[in-house]
Every structure is written in C-alpha cells, then in structure tokens.
Amino acid sequence: MAFEYLSNMPLEEALRGYLQRLEDCGRAPVVELVTVGQALGRVTAEPLYAALSAPHYHACAMDGIALAASKTFGATATTPVVVSPDDYVVVDTGDPLPEGCDAVVMIEDVVYAAEGDERRLGSCPVTLYASIAPWGNVRQIGEDICAGEMLLTSNTVVGPAAMGAMLAAGVQEVPVIARPKVGIIPTGDEVVAPSANPRPGDVMEFNSTIFSGMVRQWGAQPVVYPIVKDEPDLVCTALQRAVDECDIVLLNAGSSAGRDDYSAQAVGKVGEVFCHGIAIKPGKPAILGNAGPVAIVGVPGYPVSGIIVVESIVKPIIEQLMGCAMQQGETLEATLARPCTSSLKYEEFVRVRLGMVQGRAVATPLSRGAGVVTSFVKADGILNVPQNSEGYEAGQSVRVNLLRPRAEIENSLVVIGSHDP
Amino acid sequence: MAFEYLSNMPLEEALRGYLQRLEDCGRAPVVELVTVGQALGRVTAEPLYAALSAPHYHACAMDGIALAASKTFGATATTPVVVSPDDYVVVDTGDPLPEGCDAVVMIEDVVYAAEGDERRLGSCPVTLYASIAPWGNVRQIGEDICAGEMLLTSNTVVGPAAMGAMLAAGVQEVPVIARPKVGIIPTGDEVVAPSANPRPGDVMEFNSTIFSGMVRQWGAQPVVYPIVKDEPDLVCTALQRAVDECDIVLLNAGSSAGRDDYSAQAVGKVGEVFCHGIAIKPGKPAILGNAGPVAIVGVPGYPVSGIIVVESIVKPIIEQLMGCAMQQGETLEATLARPCTSSLKYEEFVRVRLGMVQGRAVATPLSRGAGVVTSFVKADGILNVPQNSEGYEAGQSVRVNLLRPRAEIENSLVVIGSHDP
Known part of the structure; x- marks a missing residue:
C-alpha cells in the first residue's frame, strides 16, 4: 500500500463540519421511557408536567x-x-x-x-x-406543586430531588434521551487481551477499557467488540456490524498510514470519510467518517493519542446526541515550571502536574510520549498550546484545564527534579 | 406518650462526636476485589503496584x-x-x-x-x-511503567486512564473499598407507595427514592426496605434487620416528638441514641444513634428536612467509610435580592435561585417550607445562615454553595416578583 499523506485540518473546523454533517444525515436523539427510580442522572427528552397537586389534599x-x-x-x-x-x-x-x-x-x-x-x-x-x-x-392543596405545572424542562439532568418531585406529582415514568451506544472495535494482528504473562510482541488491548470508562462517565453505553485482525475484509465486516448496532463507532488503531492500516479504507467502504488527519498532537491520524447518521471515528492506537481524540471528538458527538453539554471542567491560572515548546503545525495537548508554591499554582509538563498512559494517571491538568504557537517559556503564566478538583490541587506538594528509577 | 423536648446540639459538634463514636465502635472500611473493568469510580483500598513493565519488551x-x-x-x-x-x-x-x-x-x-x-x-x-x-x-522496556512501581496510591478514585495503566502493568484485579450499604426504612401509618391516584390522607413515599439517589451519587449502595406501620414492635424489628444487613441505616420519619413518633425509642432499643435534635433548620429533629459500628440516623419526614439531614450527616459518614472526601461543590459570591431573616437558635439552610444581573450574581431566597421538595428542584444553591445570626439584609453580599455548575448559572436570566398561579 502506498504511503498516503494525511490532511491537517484544525480541530475546531473539523469538529464543526463533522457535527453538521452528522446532523444533516438525520442524526437525532432517541427517546425512551424509564421509571422515576431509574432516572437518576438521565436527561429529560421533553418538558415534564405535574399530574397531581402536592399535597393532593389539605x-x-x-x-x-x-x-x-x-x-x-x-x-x-x-x-x-x-x-x-x-x-x-x-x-x-x-x-x-x-x-x-x-x-x-x-x-x-x-x-x-x-x-x-x-x-x-x-x-x-x-x-x-x-x-x-x-x-x-x-x-393547602398545591402548596408545593400545582397539577399541570411544569416540573422539569427538557434537556435537564434528573437529580434526586427532581425524582421526589415527580413522584409527589403523580408522575411514574419519564421520557429520557436514550444513552447513545458507542461501539468500540479493537484491531491489530499484534493485539491481545490483557494478561499477566504476555509474550514479547503482544500488545495488550486496554484502550477499549479506557474508552469504555470515558464514554460511561459521559452517560453513554459502551459496547466492546472482539479484537479484529489486520485484514481489510474482517475489519469491514466488524465495522458494518457495529454501524448496524450502535450510534457511534470507534475503530481503534490502524488510523495512521502504515503498512497494515486499513481503517480509512474500511470507513470509506462502509460509509464516507469526512476527514483523515486533524491538526492536533497527539491524535493527528484520527479519521472522522459516517455511515448515514452513525458516526465512525478512527482512533489512533497509542493510548494518549486515543484519549485526546475521544475527548476532543467523541465527547462532542455524545453531547450533540444527548442534547445537553457535559459539565465543563474548571481551569486554573498557573506558572510554568519548565519551558514547553510546541510545533506550529498542531494544537498540542500537554499533560501537566500542578501544585502550590508560595500561594501560586505551578504547572510542570509531564512526558509527552503518546504511549505513556501513566502521564494521564499522574496529570492534574491539560495545557492546550494552540496551533501556530511555539509554546511557552518557563515562568510564563498559562491557563490549565483541570483533571482533578481544585481543592485537591491546592493541597498538593510540588517535588520536581531528576530521578533515578 | 409524653411530649419530650429535643436537644439542640450545634451541627459541627454533633457530627464530630458522632463520627468519633462510630470510629470508637470499630467502624472500618470493608475491602473487596473487583476486576479492572468494574473499577471505574471505585476507591482503591491499598496502594497498587505494577506487576509488569510497560512496554514489557523493547x-x-x-x-x-x-x-x-x-x-x-x-x-x-x-x-x-x-x-x-x-x-x-x-x-x-x-x-x-x-x-x-x-x-x-x-x-x-x-x-x-x-x-x-x-x-x-x-x-x-x-x-x-x-x-x-x-x-x-x-x-524501551519500562518507558511507561516499571515493574514494581507504584501505580496508584490508596484512597484514589479510579478513572479511565488508571484502568488502562493497570491492565498495561499486568494488574487484573483491584482491591477497592466496598460500597457502604445504606438501608432506608420508610415508616408511617399514612405512608403509601407513590401512585397516580392517591386518596386524601395518603402520604406518598418518595423520600426513599430521593435518599437512594443521593447516596448512590456518593458511591454508596441503597437498600430500600418495605414501609413499616407506626407500631413500636414493627419498627424495632425492621430496624434490627436493617442493622444486621447494612453499614448505615436511615429510619425515615417518626424522628420528631409527636404522637406516633417511635423512632428514638426504637433506636434506643436496637442500639444507643447519641443525640436527638440538632441545631439546624430544617432538620432539627434528626436522631443520631448507633448499634456498634452501624450508624442509625433518624431522618425527619418532610423531604426538605430529610435532604438537609442526609447531606449534612449521612454524607460525612459515607466519606468516613470510603476513606476519602467527596468532591466539594463550588461556592459563589452573590448579592441578596431580598432580606433573609433567620432564627438565632439554628444554623439555617436556605435554598436560593441565582442569576447574573449586570455582571454580578444575585441570590433570591426560595420558599422555606420543609414540605416544598420543588424548592430543591428550582434551587441553584444553598445559603448557610450560621447559628447565632439573625440573617442577612437585601443587598448584602453572601457566599452560596452551588447546586449547579457555575457556567449554567452565568447563563441564567433573573425574573423575580409576584405571581398568580
């Protein structure tokens, strides 16, 4: 297979066009009825009205x-x-x-x-x-709730008190937006299920576990498919099955342009490729495609690249499908402890540790290797370096997107320097 | 039954003494092993070490x-x-x-x-x-993880990246703190399961649904028992069963000092009463008791009082059992739109709506009726008025504990005034 250069579309442009295409293809939230007891954390699909007054008698x-x-x-x-x-x-x-x-x-x-x-x-x-x-x-009758009154607007996340209010108002079932099904297909000849005794060359498949956790936290429902070998027909068959069964499909690995990377071809066969290659680092070789209203995202194989792509691309698709924005993380102004250079070509996502020094937050960039999944475990935040910026100097003030609660960071000791593992 | 006056212990003092008593009675977190795939959001019970390096080969x-x-x-x-x-x-x-x-x-x-x-x-x-x-x-071998390295400290909430790191390090199972079991016993002759056609005098039992949602959000596991009639023997039997099966038991209603309020007696029979009556409003008639290491909390029947007691008392007990503090909500400085008077006798929890007026957050107190569960649905935050304070004047600056994300509040319109329902 000839080497193909990828495109380098800015993230914001790619995402805007892609979400628009999915909408144009008739993508719309699916509504389901659940009992009030099952509604915790779900998103209302319609405004909800009281059937009874509460109290319903004096x-x-x-x-x-x-x-x-x-x-x-x-x-x-x-x-x-x-x-x-x-x-x-x-x-x-x-x-x-x-x-x-x-x-x-x-x-x-x-x-x-x-x-x-x-x-x-x-x-x-x-x-x-x-x-x-x-x-x-x-x-008096209706002191709390009057029959016919609107209890909840649409696109509201249902909390415990709202569940109580619905039952008090004689409402037993709630129309909520169905959890989007996110199919995850791991691919690769070298990829094996995680084990305690891998052989050299066995690449353990843990990306599906990471991505499942992420989409679950956003209210979607992961469906992990078996590992598929690097053969175009097998990849196409697996992809078609997932497209038939899910709202969003993640084709993991094989999204680059190497010897055995069939993902873009497979996406093109089962659906259409909207864009292959986004100007982000890590995560550049991502593929955005669709089969009608079903989103197909080719996610790079390195875990850090994968996490960035799932966060940057898949989260907004889920938000679109759920009809409501997830809670945005907090940000924090911090001083860079070390310089952080970055290529002009990409928007870069740098994992940083944070801690307080003399009342001021200090950010220390962590390893930028795309294979270093522990950088995400250790990270307290992400520093976005925009495209067309060469990065930041040590001592410069930057705004960091927090991965942990601010209070935890404010209690953190900073220890940096060389180490000898 | 003679009328008994309740105590009026300040919240902080009651809580400190109560948590100490539970600890003295041998209360300790229970540890269980789960697979990495099931560990999302769980709290590690021990530090976790890598069994393999990652990569485990060059x-x-x-x-x-x-x-x-x-x-x-x-x-x-x-x-x-x-x-x-x-x-x-x-x-x-x-x-x-x-x-x-x-x-x-x-x-x-x-x-x-x-x-x-x-x-x-x-x-x-x-x-x-x-x-x-x-x-x-x-x-190189160990670029990401070195065998023997500490992956996660104890008392850490497991996120998606940590799940990936564990699998990469050859770890398949994680010792986590068991979800505390919270038994919820609804009581009352007049109390019935929620229905669409209640008769006058039927008090619909939705508190257990509210409390279940709350404790579930904090990582505990609710167990709702059948409704118990107001008969001392029946209440004792139900309480004993829940004490045998759970880590925390909520005895709902009957915590006041009225005709049929047997809760304090029942707690005293099955265990010991530590304190009956806390200086908070709403929520004053709460009962704090224990049977050995099992916490028994008598929760007032009015939903708003109940929510405040579960938030103020039960959440800290769950935190103690899980060995880690929940994420604290944000606070926001706001200007009071109306005066908010308060009794000197109690620490008062006032539900407020928030919105932006000319770039400044404005807080409007909502109905303070203890039965008005919708005040919690409508509320954007809680204003704590300390004991020994008469409250605040209109226009005064106050700090509000947020119930919704700050971004949502910053997009809110403020409409206040009279209404004609």
Missing part, C-alpha cells in the same frame, strides 16, 4: 388538634378560650384536614381542661391561650 | 526498518549510506525489536536502492540520508 402540617379557626378567635394569655371535644379532632402531621376544620393548633399549645381520668385528648375540653388564623398549620 | 515505535544504529553512522544528505537487506528488518509499530537491532528508521526516511521488480522492501538495499542514534524510535 394536609395537617403539625401534630395537634384541628378545628375551625373561628373557635379560637379572641384567645390570649389573659382571655383563654375553652374548646369542647365536639369542636376539635386530634390529628397527626399528614392527616387530611377533617370536615369543618380550617386550622391546626400544635400539640405543644394545647392545655387539657380536665383532671385525672377525664384528662384525655379527644374526649376532654382543652384550653387555648392564643388564637390561630384560618389555614394556620395547614398545607 | 518495542518498535514506528513503522519502518529496524537495524543496528551503527550501520547508519555518518549518513548525511551528501554522504548517504546504503544498507543491505541482510542488515535490516521491516517492522511495524508495536513489533518487538528484532535480535541484533537497536533502532528503527521511519518508513518515510527509507529510500529504495533498486528499480522495477527488485524494488521490494525487505529484499532490496535501502539508502538512508541521515543517521539514527541507538534506541531511536524504540520504546
């Missing part, structure tokens, strides 16, 4: 006695009022307000007007030293 | 030819070197470095020194116009 808001408020009018510390047992009803919090009553007096404010055996709430008269206004200590 | 880092670097020494644009097919091996990225080779020349830098049919990589000589240093384009 409810006593206190333990005590219910009565007509007018029976208490004029009661004060010096002019107490005695209420006969026929004129009040003993109630607990949550009880329906009894017929003929419009207020509840708290049990703490009720004084028994009888002694000995007679002294029994419900059958003895009681003395009140204060009046109560109509509807005092009553939760 | 690996070609490029598609091209492998050779002894010394064969290329002296090659320049004007003094090219010809390498015979016996002295190089065609390799792909990831191949083990062949015997006798110590460097890889990229395929793009290889020029065939033959024509026509002879021109076949692997069998024809090649011309090189640059030398390569030993170990050039080779990923």
Whole structure:
C-alpha cells in the first residue's frame, strides 16, 4: 500500500463540519421511557408536567388538634378560650384536614381542661391561650406543586430531588434521551487481551477499557467488540456490524498510514470519510467518517493519542446526541515550571502536574510520549498550546484545564527534579 | 406518650462526636476485589503496584526498518549510506525489536536502492540520508511503567486512564473499598407507595427514592426496605434487620416528638441514641444513634428536612467509610435580592435561585417550607445562615454553595416578583 499523506485540518473546523454533517444525515436523539427510580442522572427528552397537586389534599402540617379557626378567635394569655371535644379532632402531621376544620393548633399549645381520668385528648375540653388564623398549620392543596405545572424542562439532568418531585406529582415514568451506544472495535494482528504473562510482541488491548470508562462517565453505553485482525475484509465486516448496532463507532488503531492500516479504507467502504488527519498532537491520524447518521471515528492506537481524540471528538458527538453539554471542567491560572515548546503545525495537548508554591499554582509538563498512559494517571491538568504557537517559556503564566478538583490541587506538594528509577 | 423536648446540639459538634463514636465502635472500611473493568469510580483500598513493565519488551515505535544504529553512522544528505537487506528488518509499530537491532528508521526516511521488480522492501538495499542514534524510535522496556512501581496510591478514585495503566502493568484485579450499604426504612401509618391516584390522607413515599439517589451519587449502595406501620414492635424489628444487613441505616420519619413518633425509642432499643435534635433548620429533629459500628440516623419526614439531614450527616459518614472526601461543590459570591431573616437558635439552610444581573450574581431566597421538595428542584444553591445570626439584609453580599455548575448559572436570566398561579 502506498504511503498516503494525511490532511491537517484544525480541530475546531473539523469538529464543526463533522457535527453538521452528522446532523444533516438525520442524526437525532432517541427517546425512551424509564421509571422515576431509574432516572437518576438521565436527561429529560421533553418538558415534564405535574399530574397531581402536592399535597393532593389539605394536609395537617403539625401534630395537634384541628378545628375551625373561628373557635379560637379572641384567645390570649389573659382571655383563654375553652374548646369542647365536639369542636376539635386530634390529628397527626399528614392527616387530611377533617370536615369543618380550617386550622391546626400544635400539640405543644394545647392545655387539657380536665383532671385525672377525664384528662384525655379527644374526649376532654382543652384550653387555648392564643388564637390561630384560618389555614394556620395547614398545607393547602398545591402548596408545593400545582397539577399541570411544569416540573422539569427538557434537556435537564434528573437529580434526586427532581425524582421526589415527580413522584409527589403523580408522575411514574419519564421520557429520557436514550444513552447513545458507542461501539468500540479493537484491531491489530499484534493485539491481545490483557494478561499477566504476555509474550514479547503482544500488545495488550486496554484502550477499549479506557474508552469504555470515558464514554460511561459521559452517560453513554459502551459496547466492546472482539479484537479484529489486520485484514481489510474482517475489519469491514466488524465495522458494518457495529454501524448496524450502535450510534457511534470507534475503530481503534490502524488510523495512521502504515503498512497494515486499513481503517480509512474500511470507513470509506462502509460509509464516507469526512476527514483523515486533524491538526492536533497527539491524535493527528484520527479519521472522522459516517455511515448515514452513525458516526465512525478512527482512533489512533497509542493510548494518549486515543484519549485526546475521544475527548476532543467523541465527547462532542455524545453531547450533540444527548442534547445537553457535559459539565465543563474548571481551569486554573498557573506558572510554568519548565519551558514547553510546541510545533506550529498542531494544537498540542500537554499533560501537566500542578501544585502550590508560595500561594501560586505551578504547572510542570509531564512526558509527552503518546504511549505513556501513566502521564494521564499522574496529570492534574491539560495545557492546550494552540496551533501556530511555539509554546511557552518557563515562568510564563498559562491557563490549565483541570483533571482533578481544585481543592485537591491546592493541597498538593510540588517535588520536581531528576530521578533515578 | 409524653411530649419530650429535643436537644439542640450545634451541627459541627454533633457530627464530630458522632463520627468519633462510630470510629470508637470499630467502624472500618470493608475491602473487596473487583476486576479492572468494574473499577471505574471505585476507591482503591491499598496502594497498587505494577506487576509488569510497560512496554514489557523493547518495542518498535514506528513503522519502518529496524537495524543496528551503527550501520547508519555518518549518513548525511551528501554522504548517504546504503544498507543491505541482510542488515535490516521491516517492522511495524508495536513489533518487538528484532535480535541484533537497536533502532528503527521511519518508513518515510527509507529510500529504495533498486528499480522495477527488485524494488521490494525487505529484499532490496535501502539508502538512508541521515543517521539514527541507538534506541531511536524504540520504546524501551519500562518507558511507561516499571515493574514494581507504584501505580496508584490508596484512597484514589479510579478513572479511565488508571484502568488502562493497570491492565498495561499486568494488574487484573483491584482491591477497592466496598460500597457502604445504606438501608432506608420508610415508616408511617399514612405512608403509601407513590401512585397516580392517591386518596386524601395518603402520604406518598418518595423520600426513599430521593435518599437512594443521593447516596448512590456518593458511591454508596441503597437498600430500600418495605414501609413499616407506626407500631413500636414493627419498627424495632425492621430496624434490627436493617442493622444486621447494612453499614448505615436511615429510619425515615417518626424522628420528631409527636404522637406516633417511635423512632428514638426504637433506636434506643436496637442500639444507643447519641443525640436527638440538632441545631439546624430544617432538620432539627434528626436522631443520631448507633448499634456498634452501624450508624442509625433518624431522618425527619418532610423531604426538605430529610435532604438537609442526609447531606449534612449521612454524607460525612459515607466519606468516613470510603476513606476519602467527596468532591466539594463550588461556592459563589452573590448579592441578596431580598432580606433573609433567620432564627438565632439554628444554623439555617436556605435554598436560593441565582442569576447574573449586570455582571454580578444575585441570590433570591426560595420558599422555606420543609414540605416544598420543588424548592430543591428550582434551587441553584444553598445559603448557610450560621447559628447565632439573625440573617442577612437585601443587598448584602453572601457566599452560596452551588447546586449547579457555575457556567449554567452565568447563563441564567433573573425574573423575580409576584405571581398568580
């Protein structure tokens, strides 16, 4: 196979065009009904309206006695009022307000007007030293929710309180956006399932585990397919199957232009290639393609490149499908501890460690090897160096996208220097 | 039953003493082994070490030819070197470095020194116009991970990249802290399962759904028990069963001092009451108790009170059990749109809406009714008014704990005023 040069499309341009193409191909969120109990963290597909008011009846808001408020009018510390047992009803919090009553007096404010055996709430008269206004200590119908009221707008992430509000409003099922299915196809003759005893040349397949974790965190559902050998027909067959079953397909490795890299050909056969080669580093050889509304992304084989491509390309596709933006990470202003040079050709994603030195955040660039997956484990943040920039000098102030909570970083010690492993 | 006054212990004091008591009773995290694929979001129970180096063999880092670097020494644009097919091996990225080779020349830098049919990589000589240093384009053993190296410290939340690093290092299983089991017991004669057609007086039981969602978000595992009638024996039996099966038990409702509130008695029978009544509003009648190392929390019945108690008391217990602090929410400085008065007796948690007016965040207090669960759905943040404070004036600057991402709030319109539902 002849060596083919890849394109070098800027990330933002590639992504905008690609998302537009997917939309033009009729890509749209799928809606499914789930019970309220299953709705935690899901995204509403439609506005949701209350079927019932809450409370759905006039409810006593206190333990005590219910009565007509007018029976208490004029009661004060010096002019107490005695209420006969026929004129009040003993109630607990949550009880329906009894017929003929419009207020509840708290049990703490009720004084028994009888002694000995007679002294029994419900059958003895009681003395009140204060009046109560109509509807005092009553939760009226609809105090919390009015039937017909909009409870949640569409494209809202359902939290615990919203689940409670739905049940209170008589809603038992919620239309939510289906979790996009993300098919992940590992390829490569040398690729084997992870093991504790690999032979030399065995490349252990852990990218699918990383990508599964990432898309799961964004609310999508990963589907990992078996490892496919580097044979064009086998790759095409596997790709066609995944396209039939999923919303997004990641074809992992074989996205470069080497001897056995059939991915771009396979994407072109099963669908169309929109762009092969993006101006990012790591991650340049990514392939963006589609088969109708199904996105096909050729993800480079090196784990760090793969993570960057999945984060930069696949996350926005999932957001488009879910109809809502994921929470953006925080950023932090930091001083570079070492120079960080970068090629003009690419937008570069540099993993950095962060820590506080004299009240100021300091960023130290980590190993930039595309195979160094631990750089992502050790990293506290990502420094984006734009295309057409040569990078930054030591001591320069830069803005870092955080991978960890800011509080954790503010408690970090900085230790840099040489080491002898 | 006689009316019993509750204590009014400040939250911080109650919590500190309570967590200490649980620790003194032998409460400790439980460890379990899970596969790496199941470890997403779990917390490591021990430091984790690499079983293998990664790469676990000297690996070609490029598609091209492998050779002894010394064969290329002296090659320049004007003094090219010809390498015979016996002295190089065609390799792909990831191949083990062949015997006798110590460097890889990229395929793009290889020029065939033959024509026509002879021109076949692997069998024809090649011309090189640059030398390569030993170990050039080779990923040496341990470039990413050295066997024996610490991959993850204990009490670390496992993310996608860490899962990849573990597999690369030959680690297949991870000791993680078991998800604490949180038993939730709904009680009350009037309490029924949520329905679309409740009768007057039916109090729909949705608190267990709210609390389940909350503890699930914190990494614990909810176990919801059937609704128990307000009978002391039944409550004790249910509580004993949950104590036997769970790490934390929430006894919902019946935590006040009304007619049918048997919770404190039941906690005292099955275990011990540490404190009944905390100086918070809403949430005052909470009960903190324990049966040995099992925490028993009596949670008030009104949903808003319940949410505050679960957030203030149960979350720290889960953090203690998981050995790591949850991510703290962000805070935001805002101007109060309306006065917010508060009792001196309690630390008060006021739900507020937030939005931007002329570049400045404005906080509007929402309904403070303890039954108004929608106040939590509508709220963007919580304003804590400390004990011994009378509250804040309109226009005063306050710090709000955010319930939503800051970016969402910065895009919010503020509309306040009267309404006519």
